[in-house]
Amino acid sequence: MTASGGDRVSDSRWRYSLGWRLPALSSAISVCVLVVVLYASYREVETTLSDAGAERARHAAEQVAAIFGRSTQQSLEQLQRVARVVALYLREPTDERMADVRAALAPLSPGATRRVSVWNAAGMLVFEIPAGPSPRTPGDPEPVPAPATPAAPGLSPMQAAGDMVFIDASTAIADPIAATAPR
Secondary structure (H helix, E strand, O other): OOHHHHHHHHHHHHHOOHHHHHHHHHHHHHHHHHHHHHHHHHHHHHHHHHHHHHHHHHHHHHHHHHHHHHHHHHHHHHHHHHHHHHHHHHHOOOHHHHHHHHHHHHHHOOEOOEOEEEEOOOOOEEEEEOOOOOOOOOOOOOOOOOOOOOOOOEEOOOEEEOOEEEOOEEOOOOOHHHHHOOO
16 A cells, blocks of 8 residues: 555545544534524513513503593593583573683683683584684693594594694583473
């Protein structure tokens, strides 16, 4: 055998030798296992963070809903208390009764951020408080936009105007005399 042939034999032995193939295979399997474990860990942490964020967002939404719920419920109750005075004005629209309506609506604080509109059964605007646009100074909040049509009784979905979010709270006004008349 020549020296060059002997080198070929030793190359062949080295290529098939367990001396380097076994550690290389073991290292490759270890790297694959490490990649799978790291990926699974990453997914688990990502899922946990996502779930925690969703839980915090849900809790914050519940708190905001509770705050809005109490104030809108109070507004609806105030509207229902004022409805009798407004019904008397609608039956007999006099200046004296309008003063009574304004006094009854005063606790609702109509202003730039609140508007009270009274519509008749035909869908015509009877009066609105505040009446027309009021003078504004810089820093005053944007006024609530005037409704184009009467709102359905109850609460409307949230609406946006500029950087303001608002809802319409509405109640039906029954004729107090017809409701108390004997049958």
